[in-house]
Amino acid sequence: RFQPTAGLDWFSKFEVAGPPGDVGYAKAQGGASIHIQLLPEGAVAIHGNCSGGYLHAVDFKGMCKPPTISDRFFVGGPMSIRGFSPAGIG
Helix, strand or coil, X not given: CCCCCCEEEEEXXXXXXXXXXXXXXXXXXXXXXXXXXXXXXXXXXXXXXEEEEEEEECCCCCCCECCCHHHXXXXXXXXXXXXXXXXXXX
């Protein structure tokens, strides 16, 4: 992955799980980051980001179970809250 020093960065992602699997859901995620260069030539920059998502259970007329705990959203990890392991909060 690149290490930007100036500009904007955004992402969006949509995922659907269902038959022939045993779990059914629709999951949408998105986020944006801003990078501001403080010193010339990228020596120092600040970075801020915000992300979120929505998870909706879909049973496909009784063929699938609701989402499991591993399908949900968690905070923590190296690019989230420092000092917590991935999925270490919540």
